[in-house]
Amino acid sequence: MESINNYLGVSTSRLSSKKTIVVLGANGQLGRCLQDRTFLLASSNYTIVFTNSAEVDITDEQQVKRIFEKYQPAYCINAAAYTAVDKAEEEKEKAFAVNESGAKNMATYCKKFHTICIHISTDFVFKGNTCIPLTEDEVPAPVNSYGASKYAGEKAIQQIYPKHIILRTSWLFSEYRSNFLKTMNLLAREKKVTKVVSDQIGTPTYAGDLAELIFKIIETEKFPFGIYHFSNEGVASWYDFAYEVFKFYKTEKNLQPIPSEAYPTPAKRPHFTVFNKRKIKQQLQFSIAHWRENIPHVLEILSKAKT
Structure with missing residues (x-):
């Protein structure tokens, strides 16, 4: 990953002619996948x-201010977030500090510098009783x-600055960081009997596909501001998700x-x-992969990393 003191892929002499994109939370799943896909903007003026x-703590307003002043x-x-769902029950202040106050800081300086804000939110803002x-x-x-902390962040952005694109996504997985797929990958490889919940229903989303969507949005002239839902196609329970991982290793009998x-x-x-992804599909003409399609790709990467 490039330091914040360097622009990715351009010489200092060319910086003045380029528009800058700042990514907050670059070490997370989405941040890493965005780094892998910078080639998608290779022909663009960005x-x-x-x-x-460690470089920009979004809960620290002065750190956020400095990064905006430096790069305008x-x-x-904003891919920075507190995502430890269970731990948030005992660390509510920390979750709200990152997911609400951090979002507020980011939106405040987006407004000051006329920066278009792309913020990542979650399906967990919903009750899920339908x-x-x-x-x-x-x-x-x-x-x-x-x-609740993610919803508070959404509301803060909406109240501060209208030039925002809030992308709600669900069940994010990738080859990076900690996520459900990686946990199931470990259990499947170890051939351990594993019990997984089968009555919580959603859609797994490959972080790489979300990263590609974000770059498509940036390259789309006058993309409408607002809230959008994005996930991969299809429906799954956590058990269904795990089953695809175990099947890859032919250990599904252990699930x-x-x-x-x-x-x-x-x-x-x-x-x-x-x-329902109708809104995002109406704005962008692109094919959304089924959630099962990316699992073998990610598992191949993880398998090679273990050998």
Whole structure:
């Protein structure tokens, strides 16, 4: 990853002719996938500055101010977030500091520098008590502290600065950082009997596809501001998701479905958060992969990393 003191792929002499994109939270799943796909903007008039939490703590207003003053970006992609769902129940202040106050700081300086804000949110802002795919008009009603902190961040951005694109996504997975797929990958390889909840329904989303979507949005002239839902295609339970991983290793006989009641967690989970993606599809002409399509690709990467 490039330091915040360097622009990605351009010489200092060319910086003045380039528009800058600042990425906050560059060490997370989405941040790493964005770094892998900078070639998608290779022919565009943009340069990208990646910053991690050690370089820019979004809960520190002065650090956010300095990065905006230094680069005066045309776009800011906020991929920084507190995402430990269960831990958020005991660390509510920390979750809200990052997901609400951090979002507020980012939106404040986006407004000051006329920067278009692209912010990542979550399906966990919803109660999940329906069986109909959720549109952007559905009223959020979080059932846990993580979801409440992310919804608070959405509201803060909406109140501060209208030039925002809020992308709600779900069940993010990739070859990077900690995520459900990587946990199941380890258990499947170790051939351990594993019980997974089968009555929580949503859609896994490959972080690489989300990264590509973001670059498509940036390259789309006058993309409308607002909230959008994005996930891969298809519907799954956590058990279905795990099954595809175990099947890759031919150890699916070790996987057992269980109801949510059999696996209590500190944070309550919504039971149904499948997205209606009609709005984003109307704005961008592109093909969205089914969630199963990316799993072998990611597992191949993880398998090679272990050998």
